[in-house]
Structure formats: structure tokens, C-alpha cells
Amino acid sequence: MKKSTLCVQGGWEPKNGEPRVLPIIQSTTFKYDNSEEMAMLFDLKKEGYFYSRLQNPTNDAVARKIAALEGGVGAVLTSSGQAANFYAIFNLCEAGDHIVASSEIYGGTFNLFGVTLKKLGISCTFVAPDADEEELQAAFQPNTKALFGETISNPSCAVLDIEKFARLAHRNGVPLIVDNTFATPINCNPFRWGCDIVTHSTTKYMDGHAAAVGGVVVDSGNFNWEAHAERYPGLCTPDASYHGIAYTQTFGKMAYITKMVAQLMRDLGSIPAPQNSFLLNLGLETLHLRMPQHCRNAQAVAEFLQAHPRVAWVRYSGLKEDVNYEKAQKYLPNGSCGVLSFGLKGNRETAIKWMDALKLIAIVTHVADARTCVLHPASHTHRQLSDEQLREAGVAPDLIRLSVGIEDPEDILADIRQALDTLETPLAGRNLTCK
Numbered sequence: 153m154k155k156s157t158l159c160v161q162g163g164w165e166p167k168n169g170e171p172r173v174l175p176i177i178q179s180t181t182f183k184y185d186n187s188e189e190m191a192m193l194f195d196l197k198k199e200g201y202f203y204s205r206l207q208n209p210t211n212d213a214v215a216r217k218i219a220a221l222e223g224g225v226g227a228v229l230t231s232s233g234q235a236a237n238f239y240a241i242f243n244l245c246e247a248g249d250h251i252v253a254s255s256e257i258y259g260g261t262f263n264l265f266g267v268t269l270k271k272l273g274i275s276c277t278f279v280a281p282d283a284d285e286e287e288l289q290a291a292f293q294p295n296t297k298a299l300f301g302e303t304i305s306n307p308s309c310a311v312l313d314i315e316k317f318a319r320l321a322h323r324n325g326v327p328l329i330v331d332n333t334f335a336t337p338i339n340c341n342p343f344r345w346g347c348d349i350v351t352h353s354t355t356k357y358m359d360g361h362a363a364a365v366g367g368v369v370v371d372s373g374n375f376n377w378e379a380h381a382e383r384y385p386g387l388c389t390p391d392a393s394y395h396g397i398a399y400t401q402t403f404g405k406m407a408y409i410t411k412m413v414a415q416l417m418r419d420l421g422s423i424p425a426p427q428n429s430f431l432l433n434l435g436l437e438t439l440h441l442r443m444p445q446h447c448r449n450a451q452a453v454a455e456f457l458q459a460h461p462r463v464a465w466v467r468y469s470g471l472k473e474d475v476n477y478e479k480a481q482k483y484l485p486n487g488s489c490g491v492l493s494f495g496l497k498g499n500r501e502t503a504i505k506w507m508d509a510l511k512l513i514a515i516v517t518h519v520a521d522a523r524t525c526v527l528h529p530a531s532h533t534h535r536q537l538s539d540e541q542l543r544e545a546g547v548a549p550d551l552i553r554l555s556v557g558i559e560d561p562e563d564i565l566a567d568i569r570q571a572l573d574t575l576e577t578p579l580a581g582r583n584l585t586c587k
């Protein structure tokens with residue numbers, strides 16, 4: 153089926169007399185007639201539901217829809233995007249292991265990898281995503297277990313060269329994990345370009361209405377764990393905590409996803425509420441309609457800003473002058489997303505003054521939903537980072553992150569314009585630096 157059909161109908165196929173709309177199975181537990189059957193479920197010898205921390209029919213239906221949209225073999229929903237990225241890594245790593253990650257990633261993920269994973273004994277080397285292959289290669293160590301990047305980085309809007317990253321990962325015998333939150337499966341399927349595992353914060357476009365925090369991990373099923381069995385003992389050798397099952401031998405292409413449910417969900421339990429998965433599913437039903445509108449509106453706003461004398465620089469991969477334009481043509485031919493970043497001429501105060509003058513556009517700690525919103529990362533999401541870390545994460549102190557919604561573009565532009573008009577006399581000249 154095509155993506156539009158999967159968005160509307162994927163994941164839930166009601167049988168005769170069953171509800172047409174995905175039901176919310178708000179039940180912690182499931183009933184069995186005899187104890188033997190329950191025992192088989194615990195041994196992973198039979199498929200079925202017994203406790204919602206492990207599996208729940210509402211959650212599973214939505215996971216199936218997203219797996220189908222990404223072209224993966226299976227997916228796990230998590231309670232947040234943060235949990236998804238943590239699980240994606242922790243399913244492969246333990247104390248003493250190492251990962252390599254693009255430095256241009258979401259602030260929360262940067263902190264998770266650089267600070268919190270370190271406390272668990274997992275170290276991370278950050279690399280500039282546009283570094284050449286030699287530089288990237290130098291970041292790998294014998295104990296490296298994964299390479300990580302974002303299709304479109306939040307908030308710097310850099311487009312990842314997925315093929316280059318996949319090549320590097322595979323040369324070193326590790327999978328490439330890509331956070332595909334901003335592009336969504338509508339605008340990019342990283343598996344097509346050699347990526348092995350995809351994550352999302354479903355909180356953003358997938359939900360699309362800022363109603364429920366959530367995440368998902370999708371496996372392509374393509375990475376050959378057995379070929380690197382000594383590197384991935386958790387997948388390839390018997391798991392003492394699960395009756396001596398070796399996931400790759402028992403579950404084949406579903407090894408990574410099954411291990412995530414059987415070990416990580418069992419022990420850490422970051423499941424979404426079935427109610428939230430229901431809301432996520434409603435959002436997914438219109439994802440294919442919303443994304444093109446986000447892209448059209450963002451393109452109009454980017455072009456307006458680029459031509460405005462008060463604007464110092466604009467970064468949006470749909471602009472021909474943008475450093476990411478070529479990569480976007482390749483990986484995001486139908487458009488990237490509604491998020492763009494730009495800087496105003498002046499100082500930090502200029503950005504704050506402009507934001508405070510907005511009327512339709514709201515200042516919120518969110519991006520990528522139906523309503524246009526704005527954020528100043530240096531004073532909000534990234535305020536825990538030093539100036540040097542800010543630069544490393546591709547976040548200039550004057551960077552304003554604008555998340556263009558699906559309202560009428562004329563109303564969005566009118567608000568941006570009236571707020572710009574409140575600033576002092578426009579400065580002469582124009583200085584476009586898309587770096």
C-alpha cells in the first residue's frame with residue numbers, strides 16, 4: 153500500500169463485527185483460562201498479551217502502522233522520544249561500550265549521550281556531520297557499537313548525508329541509527345539509504361497536534377548481528393534473564409525489537425498509555441496531508457525572511473543558497489519539514505523583542521505541530537549548554553527556531569512582518585549566511 157493509505161488504514165485491520173476505529177485497550181492485564189498458556193507467554197514460546205508494560209493491542213497497532221510507513225520489520229512505541237533514543241542505544245550497549253554521534257542533534261539527545269550515558273559507563277564521541285570520511289573514521293574505536301545522527305537536525309536544520317554515515321557504520325561493523333523526527337516517513341525513509349534503525353519523537357509531526365508525548369524505535373531488520381556476534385553478545389548469545397534464548401537464533405530479523413520488549417520494556421518500562429497511542433494514531437491519519445502544507449508554508453516564510461533587511465541569515469534546506477540544498481534534493485525531494493532557523497541583525501535582545509511582539513505565533517517549548525511557534529534555543533531548550541557546546545551543536549546564540557504550522561501562510565507572514573516592524577529602523581544592506 154502507498155503511504156497515504158498506510159497513514160489512514162495501516163496497523164489496524166478489524167475483523168467482522170469489530171470496531172472500525174482503533175479501540176483503546178486501557179487494561180493493564182489480560183485473562184487466560186489455564187496457567188500453562190500463561191507460562192508459554194512468559195517463556196516467549198507463544199505470542200499473546202499478558203501485561204501492558206510488555207505489550208498492549210492499541211500500542212502494537214500504532215507501532216505496526218509506523219513500521220509499515222518506514223518500511224521496517226517491527227517497531228516499539230515508547231513513552232517519549234528521549235526513551236526511544238535511549239532504548240535504541242541501550243539495546244546494543246553496556247558499560248564499557250562506545251557510540252559515535254553527530255554533534256548536530258537535539259539538545260536532549262546531546263545531553264543523554266554526553267552526560268547520562270557516561271554515568272552508565274557508555275561513552276560517546278561527537279563528530280561534525282559534514283566531516284570527511286577520514287575524520288569520521290577516526291572517531292570509531294574497537295568497542296564502538298553504533299553510529300547516530302538526525303535526518304534533519306533539531307534545531308540547526310542540517311541535513312544528514314545518510315549514505316555516507318551508513319557506509320562508515322557498516323565499514324566498522326555497526327548499525328546506523330537515524331532519528332527521523334523532523335522529516336517523518338512522508339518525506340524520508342532512511343532505510344532506503346542504508347540506515348538500519350530509525351527512531352522518532354512522535355510528539356512532533358506524527359502526533360501533529362501537541363497532544364501526547366511519545367516515541368518509537370523501528371528496525372529495518374537489515375543489520376546482520378550474527379556477522380558481528382562477538383560485538384553484540386546481548387543479541388547473539390543466550391540471555392540468562394530469558395530462559396537462555398539467543399534472540400538472533402529464535403527471532404531472526406525480529407531479534408533487536410524482541411530484545412527491546414523482552415528486556416528493556418520489562419526492566420525499564422517506558423511504555424506509552426494506550427490513550428496516548430490512540431491520539432498518536434489520529435495524528436498519523438493526516439500526516440501525509442499535513443507535511444506538504446508545513447513544507448509549502450515554511451518555504452514561503454524562508455523566502456520572505458531571506459529577502460528582509462532585518463534578517464542576518466536564514467537556514468532552510470528548501471532555499472537554493474542553503475548549504476543543505478543539494479543534500480535535501482537527494483534525501484528530501486518532496487520537501488523537508490516546517491522548521492527553519494534564522495538570526496536577526498542586532499543582538500540577543502533583538503531576537504527576544506521580536507518574539508515578544510508576535511501575536512499569532514506562540515512562544516512554546518515545542519516544534520513541529522499544526523500551530524506556528526517559535527523558540528530561542530540559547531535561552532530555552534539549550535540553556536544548559538556552554539557557548540562552545542552550543543557552537544558544536546550548530547546553535548548560534550542568535551538562532552531563532554521557527555516551526556511553521558499549517559495555518560494560512562498569509563496570516564503567518566503578516567504576524568512575522570508586524571513583529572519585525574516593531575524593531576528599530578532596519579539596518580542597511582543584507583547579509584545572508586546559510587552556515
Ligand SMILES: *Cc1c(COP(=O)(O)O)cnc(C)c1O
Pocket residue numbers: 232233234235237258260261302306331333334352353354355356365366367
Ligand atoms: C523532541 C525531540 C526528541 C525528544 O523527544 P521527546 O518526545 O520530547 O522526548 C528527540 N529527537 C528529536 C529530533 C526531537 O525533536
